Amino acid sequence: MNLHESPCLRWQLARRPAGAIDAGDLALIEYRPGPLAPDHVRVRNIYLSLDPTQRIWMSDREQYLPPIEVGQAMRGTTLGVVVESRSDRLQPGDLVIAGLAGWETLTDAPAKAVSRVRRTPGVPLTASMSVLGNTGLTAWAGMVRVGQVKSGDTVVVSAAAGAVGSIAGQIAKRHGARVVGIAGGEAKCRWLTEELGFDAAIDYRNEDVGQALDRHCPDGIDLDFENVGGAIMNAVFERMNNFGRMVLCGLISSYEKDGPAAGPTDFSRILMRRLRVEGFIVIDHLSHAKEAMAELAPWVQSGQLRWKDHVVPGLENAVDAMQLLFSGRNEGKLIVGISPEPTADEAGA
Amino acid sequence: MNLHESPCLRWQLARRPAGAIDAGDLALIEYRPGPLAPDHVRVRNIYLSLDPTQRIWMSDREQYLPPIEVGQAMRGTTLGVVVESRSDRLQPGDLVIAGLAGWETLTDAPAKAVSRVRRTPGVPLTASMSVLGNTGLTAWAGMVRVGQVKSGDTVVVSAAAGAVGSIAGQIAKRHGARVVGIAGGEAKCRWLTEELGFDAAIDYRNEDVGQALDRHCPDGIDLDFENVGGAIMNAVFERMNNFGRMVLCGLISSYEKDGPAAGPTDFSRILMRRLRVEGFIVIDHLSHAKEAMAELAPWVQSGQLRWKDHVVPGLENAVDAMQLLFSGRNEGKLIVGISPEPTADEAGA
Numbered sequence: 001m002n003l004h005e006s007p008c009l010r011w012q013l014a015r016r017p018a019g020a021i022d023a024g025d026l027a028l029i030e031y032r033p034g035p036l037a038p039d040h041v042r043v044r045n046i047y048l049s050l051d052p053t054q055r056i057w058m059s060d061r062e063q064y065l066p067p068i069e070v071g072q073a074m075r076g077t078t079l080g081v082v083v084e085s086r087s088d089r090l091q092p093g094d095l096v097i098a099g100l101a102g103w104e105t106l107t108d109a110p111a112k113a114v115s116r117v118r119r120t121p122g123v124p125l126t127a128s129m130s131v132l133g134n135t136g137l138t139a140w141a142g143m144v145r146v147g148q149v150k151s152g153d154t155v156v157v158s159a160a161a162g163a164v165g166s167i168a169g170q171i172a173k174r175h176g177a178r179v180v181g182i183a184g185g186e187a188k189c190r191w192l193t194e195e196l197g198f199d200a201a202i203d204y205r206n207e208d209v210g211q212a213l214d215r216h217c218p219d220g221i222d223l224d225f226e227n228v229g230g231a232i233m234n235a236v237f238e239r240m241n242n243f244g245r246m247v248l249c250g251l252i253s254s255y256e257k258d259g260p261a262a263g264p265t266d267f268s269r270i271l272m273r274r275l276r277v278e279g280f281i282v283i284d285h286l287s288h289a290k291e292a293m294a295e296l297a298p299w300v301q302s303g304q305l306r307w308k309d310h311v312v313p314g315l316e317n318a319v320d321a322m323q324l325l326f327s328g329r330n331e332g333k334l335i336v337g338i339s340p341e342p343t344a345d346e347a348g349a
Numbered sequence: 350m351n352l353h354e355s356p357c358l359r360w361q362l363a364r365r366p367a368g369a370i371d372a373g374d375l376a377l378i379e380y381r382p383g384p385l386a387p388d389h390v391r392v393r394n395i396y397l398s399l400d401p402t403q404r405i406w407m408s409d410r411e412q413y414l415p416p417i418e419v420g421q422a423m424r425g426t427t428l429g430v431v432v433e434s435r436s437d438r439l440q441p442g443d444l445v446i447a448g449l450a451g452w453e454t455l456t457d458a459p460a461k462a463v464s465r466v467r468r469t470p471g472v473p474l475t476a477s478m479s480v481l482g483n484t485g486l487t488a489w490a491g492m493v494r495v496g497q498v499k500s501g502d503t504v505v506v507s508a509a510a511g512a513v514g515s516i517a518g519q520i521a522k523r524h525g526a527r528v529v530g531i532a533g534g535e536a537k538c539r540w541l542t543e544e545l546g547f548d549a550a551i552d553y554r555n556e557d558v559g560q561a562l563d564r565h566c567p568d569g570i571d572l573d574f575e576n577v578g579g580a581i582m583n584a585v586f587e588r589m590n591n592f593g594r595m596v597l598c599g600l601i602s603s604y605e606k607d608g609p610a611a612g613p614t615d616f617s618r619i620l621m622r623r624l625r626v627e628g629f630i631v632i633d634h635l636s637h638a639k640e641a642m643a644e645l646a647p648w649v650q651s652g653q654l655r656w657k658d659h660v661v662p663g664l665e666n667a668v669d670a671m672q673l674l675f676s677g678r679n680e681g682k683l684i685v686g687i688s689p690e691p692t693a694d695e696a697g698a
Contacts, residue, residue, distance in 0.1 A: 022477070064591075064621045240412075243633075248620040263616030266609030267578070271597040271628035272413045278627075279620035284592075 007032055009315055010104035011074045015141045017058055019256050020326060025058070026074060026319050033106055039087050041114060043080035043098055043107045048214070049129045050076070050321055051163075055255040064281050073102035074318075079117060079129050080107065081342050087111030091331070095119070097128065097338040103318055103339055123300060124309065125341055130294060131167055131300055131307040132158035132335035134282050138249060139167035140292040141285035144175070147223050147247040151176025154217050156236050159227035161188035163307075164249060166196060168225045170305050171296075173197050177223070180216045182209060182232060184328045196306055210235040220244075229261060237264040240275055240277050248279040256326065308332025356381055358664055359453035366407055368605050369675060374407070375423060375668050382455055388436050390457045390463060392429035392447055396660070397685040398478045399425070399670055400512075404604040407683065413630050422451035423667075428466060428478050429456065430691050436460030442691070443470070446477065452667055454687055472649060472689055473658065479682035480516055480649055480656040481642060482632050487598060488516035489641040490634035493524070495627050496596040497573050500525025503566050505585050508576035510537035511630045512656075512682035513598060515545060517574045519654050520645075522546050526572070531558060531581060534676045543697045545655055559584040569593075578602045578610060586613040589624055597628040657681025 007030040014027040036042050057068045061137040068075055072274055078101040082094045089111045090096065097113040101107040117128045130136065142164075143149045155172040159165045160181025169179045169192070181201045189201035200216040202209055209232055213221070220241035226233050231250030237246065254261035262269075270277060285292075299305035310330045312321040315338045324330045356379040363376040377671055385391050406417045406424055417424055427450040431443040438460045439445065445463040450456040466477045479485065491513075492498050504521040508514045509530025518528045518541070529549045530541040538550035549565040551558055562570070569590035575582050578600030586595065603610035613619075619626060634641075648654035659681045661670040666685065673679045 062615065062618055062621050064623070090513060091379055251617050251620055260615030263612040263619075266411065267612030268603055268610035269411055269598050270612075270626060271600055271630075272411050274413070274628045274630055276627040277619060278624065278625040279623045281620075281623055283624060338522035 008104060008106040010102055011315070011318055012069050012071055013058060013070050013074060015070055016060060017055075017256070018258075021055065021058070021256075021319065021322050023319055028316060031104075033108055036084050036086050039111055040108050041082045041087055041096070041111050042084040043078070043096055043101070043109060043114065044083045045078040045080040045098075045101065045105055045107055045186060045338045046341055047079040047126060047129055048076050048103055048315070048318065048338055049078070049134070050318065050325055050334040050336060052250055052252045052255060054322070055326065059255075059258070061258070064283075068117065072102060074101055076103050077101065077129065077134065078104075078107060078338070079125070084115050085111070089114065090114070095125070095128075095342075099135065100327060103315065103336075105315060120297060122303065126309040126311060126333075126335055127259075127300065127307070128287075129335055130163060130309050131305065132297060134295050135163045135333050136167055137285060137289050137292045138282040138306075139164045139171055141282060141288060142225055142247045142249045142280055143168045143171045143223075143286065144292075144295075145285060146280045147225060147245050149175045149177050150225055152220060153177040153222040155179045155223045155225065156182065156213070156217065156221050157225040157227070158182045158232050158236070159250070159252060160192055160198065160201065161331075162227060165225065165227050166192070166332065167296075167305070168249070169198050170196055170299075172223070172225070173199075174299065174304070179248060180213070182228075182236075204232060210238070213239050223247065225249060227252060236266050238266075240273055241268070244271045244273060244275050246275060246277040248277065252326075309335055311335045311337050313337040325330060357453060357455040359451055360664070360667055362407060362417050362419050362421055362423060365409060365418055366404075366605070367607075368414075370404065370407070370605075370668065370671050374669055377665060380453075382457055385433050385435050385457060388393040388460055390431045390436055390439050390445070390460050391433040392427070392450070392458060392463065393432045393447055394427040394447075394450065394454055394687045395455055395690055396428040396475060396478055397425050397664070397667065397687055398427070398483070399667065399674055399683040399685060401599055401601045401604060401674060403671070404675065408604075408607070413632075421452060424449055425452050426450065426478065426483060427453075427456060427687070428474070428482075429687075434460070437465070439465065444474070444477075444691075446482065452664065452685075453663060469646060469650065475658040475660060475682075475684055476649065476656070478684055479512060479658050480654065481646060484512045484682050485516055485645050485656075486634060486638050486641045487513045488520055489630040489645060490631060490637060491574055491596045491598045491629055492517045492520045493641075493644075494634060494637065495629045496574060496594050498524045498526050498572055502526040502571040502572065503568060503590075504528045504572045505531065505562070505566065505570050506574040506576070507531045507581050507585070508599070508601060509541055509547065509550065510532055510680075511576060514574065514576050515541070515681070516645075516654065516656060517598070518547050519545055519648075521574070521649065522548075522574070523653070529562070531577075531585075540647075553581060559587070562588050565625050572596065574598060576601060583613050586614075586618065589618070589622055591622045593622065593624050595624060595626040597626065601675075658684055660684045660686045662686040
């Protein structure tokens with residue numbers, strides 16, 4: 001495979017989306033990489049992680065990283081194989097995660113900006129982008145470090161069938177909490193209770209969330225792992241117990257809207273009930289990845305922790321895939337397949 | 350003084366206030382205590398603490414204690430002298446604080462519900478209701494325990510010339526923070542900067558708070574000690590740094606209003622800037638009073654920590670005094686003088 005001679009493909013931001021992402025908001029362009037810079041590696045991307053937060057980066061709004069500028073490459077985490085190295089740290093054939101790469105076939109990155117991935121026996125490689133990657137770390141950091149989940153807590157997880165939510169809920173279960181998930185649709189709710197061990201699931205498309213919370217959380221809620229925001233968050237907020245924790249992992253209901261995101265209706269409850277509302281972003285918890293994986297990996301390998309990777313093949317389908325995410329039609333961690341996983345022959349090549 | 354034979358006086362809630370407290374919302378009634386119950390003490394109240402939170406108790410709204418019912422005594426903390434005891438723990442002549450007593454001249458309370466007060470040499474007795482009492486504990490718990498103030502922080506305190514705010518700001522200063530206070534009026538602002546050592550003060554009556562914050566906090570805000578809520582809080586919120594802490598001690602701007610209290614305009618900043626917003630109530634921190642006083646008392650005795658007690662004499666003036674509090678016309682900790690402090694002759698009597 002001579003990547004220098006065949007053109008590479010990359011999605012770039014063509015214009016800022018107004019509301020839901022439209023096909024015209026992104027453009028697939030060809031590019032040809034120049035010579036590799038010193039201390040850099042060239043990575044053939046195999047998988048691209050799609051995450052709700054990427055919609056934030058497309059808007060010129062308050063956010064935790066600089067927004068992507070129009071004309072710039074779409075930003076995303078990729079898993080790939082090193083095909084050329086100008087660093088002692090990595091060799092061709094090494095599998096790596098490139099944290100803030102592009103939606104692209106070939107990435108040049110400083111060697112120190114990528115991290116080596118080792119296959120976990122019996123676990124597909126895609127797990128390194130989901131349960132054993134940043135998705136798992138996000139769930140663990142939010143539930144354990146920020147939320148400080150403890151045995152006996154009543155925990156509510158919104159977007160509970162999503163990549164992060166489904167893992168977060170299972171982590172809470174394994175820490176001895178009672179866990180109620182909120183998800184869209186009967187099939188997702190059944191998955192939560194029948195396969196993942198959630199104590200209850202609320203189908204927000206077909207139930208009044210407030211009434212269902214009253215039924216499933218008769219003693220109130222101690223910990224909210226919030227992925228959604230808006231009216232669903234407010235229904236949870238109103239039922240928080242004294243000293244409850246609201247962990248803001250995501251507010252997906254606001255990502256497609258311009259303008260500020262509404263908070264709970266009655267802010268004074270934070271005072272009256274002595275709540276702690278805390279936002280977090282996974283990039284601040286990367287130094288705890290080892291600790292998180294030490295807890296998650298054995299559960300994954302033993303089958304006690306379940307997850308789904310939803311791989312959409314073809315970089316050209318990335319925009320369609322992103323639309324799945326915002327309509328809730330994905331099943332588990334959404335990943336775009338860019339190129340084949342290396343075969344045994346390619347290792348070290 | 351034969352308290353059994355002269356009638357006692359007590360304020361009770363006559364109707365729920367609509368907005369600001371009106372004279373007709375409270376009624377001063379006479380009562381005659383019956384025989385003292387076993388394990389109880391009878392306390393002649395000397396001072397009554399007036400606090401913004403009492404306005405919350407008058408409303409039938411979400412709150413941290415049961416609201417005062419119409420026809421019930423107004424609730425408040427008093428400092429008094431034991432005049433009769435049916436408990437081994439306390440003797441007549443002992444000075445005590447009765448945590449949830451009434452706005453009344455004579456209080457019967459379980460001996461275990463009151464706590465002994467010892468005079469601090471060189472410090473007026475009223476300090477036991479302010480800087481060396483729950484006011485000081487509130488400021489300390491919020492700034493140190495909840496806010497985790499640290500050297501180098503930029504701290505903003507709203508209602509900074511108030512009883513709690515003025516102490517909270519000085520505690521932050523002594524922990525090495527830069528402190529900006531927000532208060533109403535030039536005289537209060539001068540007091541903060543010239544006498545209490547605040548680095549800057551913003552007069553919200555005569556300045557645009559947002560512009561003034563930009564000027565005084567060019568590197569953003571790390572810790573907000575919030576006493577006010579509403580637009581002032583929002584101006585601070587918009588300038589919070591990543592990983593900032595918003596400690597909700599009070600939301601006085603909402604206490605006179607019916608209906609929910611608005612939060613910050615853009616709730617999603619809590620996520621984007623990884624803020625921690627946490628409410629607290631002093632009653633949850635009583636077990637740390639000793640630790641707080643060990644820090645505050647030496648500062649008070651050495652004159653390094655300043656405070657004002659604003660004593661309004663006469664239980665009959667309690668409602669007028671409460672109105673001072675909500676119009677910001679009090680100067681420091683508002684206390685109603687109910688009866689004289691005991692003389693040396695009365696000690697042990």
